Amino acid sequence: MSDSTARILILDDDADVAYAARMLLRRRYGEVAVLHDPAQLNGVLARGMPDVVLLDFNFTPGRTDGAEGLAALDLLRRQPQPPAVIALTAYADVPLAVEALKRGAADFITKPWDNARLVAAVDSALARRRPATGPAMHGVSGLMGDSAPMQAVRAMIAGVAPTEANVMVLGENGVGKELVARALHAQSRRAAGTFLSVDMGALPESTFESELFGHRKGSFTDAKADRAGRFQAARGGTLFLDEIGNMPLAAQAKLLTVLERREVTPVGADRPESVDVRIVSATNLDEARLFDPGVFRADLLFRLNTIVVRVPPLRERRDDVPLLARHYLALSETQYGRPARSIAPAAVDALCGHPWPGNVRALRHACERAVILGAHAEYRIDDFGLAAIALPALAPMAPTAGQTAAGVAAVATAAAGAVREEATLSSLEREAIAAALAQAQGNISHAARMLGVSRAALYRKLDKHGI
Numbered sequence: 001m002s003d004s005t006a007r008i009l010i011l012d013d014d015a016d017v018a019y020a021a022r023m024l025l026r027r028r029y030g031e032v033a034v035l036h037d038p039a040q041l042n043g044v045l046a047r048g049m050p051d052v053v054l055l056d057f058n059f060t061p062g063r064t065d066g067a068e069g070l071a072a073l074d075l076l077r078r079q080p081q082p083p084a085v086i087a088l089t090a091y092a093d094v095p096l097a098v099e100a101l102k103r104g105a106a107d108f109i110t111k112p113w114d115n116a117r118l119v120a121a122v123d124s125a126l127a128r129r130r131p132a133t134g135p136a137m138h139g140v141s142g143l144m145g146d147s148a149p150m151q152a153v154r155a156m157i158a159g160v161a162p163t164e165a166n167v168m169v170l171g172e173n174g175v176g177k178e179l180v181a182r183a184l185h186a187q188s189r190r191a192a193g194t195f196l197s198v199d200m201g202a203l204p205e206s207t208f209e210s211e212l213f214g215h216r217k218g219s220f221t222d223a224k225a226d227r228a229g230r231f232q233a234a235r236g237g238t239l240f241l242d243e244i245g246n247m248p249l250a251a252q253a254k255l256l257t258v259l260e261r262r263e264v265t266p267v268g269a270d271r272p273e274s275v276d277v278r279i280v281s282a283t284n285l286d287e288a289r290l291f292d293p294g295v296f297r298a299d300l301l302f303r304l305n306t307i308v309v310r311v312p313p314l315r316e317r318r319d320d321v322p323l324l325a326r327h328y329l330a331l332s333e334t335q336y337g338r339p340a341r342s343i344a345p346a347a348v349d350a351l352c353g354h355p356w357p358g359n360v361r362a363l364r365h366a367c368e369r370a371v372i373l374g375a376h377a378e379y380r381i382d383d384f385g386l387a388a389i390a391l392p393a394l395a396p397m398a399p400t401a402g403q404t405a406a407g408v409a410a411v412a413t414a415a416a417g418a419v420r421e422e423a424t425l426s427s428l429e430r431e432a433i434a435a436a437l438a439q440a441q442g443n444i445s446h447a448a449r450m451l452g453v454s455r456a457a458l459y460r461k462l463d464k465h466g467i
């Protein structure tokens with residue numbers, strides 16, 4: 001399965017619910033669209049079939065019988081290549097969920113949902129629906145590239161995947177660490193189980209244990225029902241602990257205890273439950289920082305890094321650039337209904353020579369930009385917006401704790417010279433982001449913290465500015 005090509009449709013009349021689901025899923029999957037009215041479903045399907053539909057069941061205010069959702073489900077199931085449907089039902093509406101399953105829904109989720117559960121349900125619906133194929137893809141991971149360094153990474157994955165060893169994936173932002181983790185899962189004995197990804201840097205310290213280990217009803221004010229944590233949700237599968245380098249030390253101690261004992265105690269429970277998950281972790285910290293005990297506990301590190309897979313930055317495997325560019329151009333051409341175009345030879349050379357501080361993710365965004373803005377018969381280098389992409393790499397500085405957004409903006413201004421009179425709000429935002437990234441040495445989580453926004457919000461802004 002390749003997350004970057006997965007298309008998800010959320011069909012829910014509640015704008016807040018749809019927005020929350022879209023924000024959650026957008027980082028993981030290629031395209032996440034929202035539709036509020038089932039009457040428009042036919043038109044949307046005619047423009048392209050999603051892989052997974054999250055389907056609400058009541059659209060007209062006051063209706064609770066679920067008939068509108070069941071009709072939409074029937075319509076989806078009648079398509080020549082029907083998407084997998086995950087029913088979104090109210091907490092108590094078990095009969096409706098059962099009816100949806102009988103009519104072909106792949107799964108159901110009760111609202112309000114548990115994020116980990118929802119992602120796990122989408123992942124497994126995708127995995128069941130379509131194994132990724134294609135000459136450039138390898139295995140079922142979507143990990144592309146035939147350069148010598150990528151062949152070495154792939155050989156390492158093939159050797160390590162069938163073992164139960166914990167694996168730590170190292171590499172800069174956007175190099176493909178999550179794809180490596182997915183490849184490890186897909187080639188392991190746990191492939192039929194869940195692959196569950198958790199952003200450890202984004203878990204609030206106050207709910208860390210409840211999110212990871214689950215809780216019992218009544219164990220704290222908001223604990224209205226028993227809830228499984230990520231360790232339980234990934235049972236029999238692989239738990240991908242992303243951004244492990246951003247975990248506070250106190251949380252590291254709790255994680256260490258679980259890994260040592262191989263059991264978790266849900267908050268409010270009086271006895272532990274055994275855990276059956278394989279742990280794959282990832283960080284963009286360089287190894288000097290990772291081995292600094294002030295940043296990361298050595299005992300936890302040794303639990304996690306039985307095997308280390310290093311994913312090289314794109315500038316060290318330039319041979320992969322043309323293949324990746326063609327793949328992502330083709331993907332965006334399909335997505336935006338644009339004609340297929342080739343890349344001018346000079347543009348291929350320039351793409352290969354670019355330093356790509358944001359690695360494959362940045363290349364992907366640059367290709368999307370070229371498809372949208374390119375106005376010639378062939379893609380030219382200007383279409384990719386590369387001069388702008390290089391900006392963050394110009395002034396790398398040591399990260400500064402507690403940096404404020406205003407401070408970063410000021411540094412951006414200094415780095416870029418005096419504020420130009422014609423500078424727009426948007427260009428100031430772009431400069432602030434570029435400066436924050438430079439100061440954080442490309443670490444998205446640190447840059448997001450400096451700017452006072454979430455990682456997901458920063459990714460959206462990187463997307464918007466083509467950084």
Ligand SMILES: Nc1ncnc2c1ncn2[C@@H]1O[C@H](COP(=O)(O)OP(=O)(O)OP(=O)(O)O)[C@@H](O)[C@H]1O
Nearest residue numbers: 004142143144172173174175176177178179360361
């Ligand atoms: N080898 C590759 N082949 C195809 N696509 C890739 C490859 N490497 C990365 N990508 C794409 O680049 C984007 C970033 O990949 P991924 O999320 O795996 O990187 P990451 O290293 O985990 O990033 P971060 O550290 O920011 O979380 C995704 O859209 C992914 O599909």
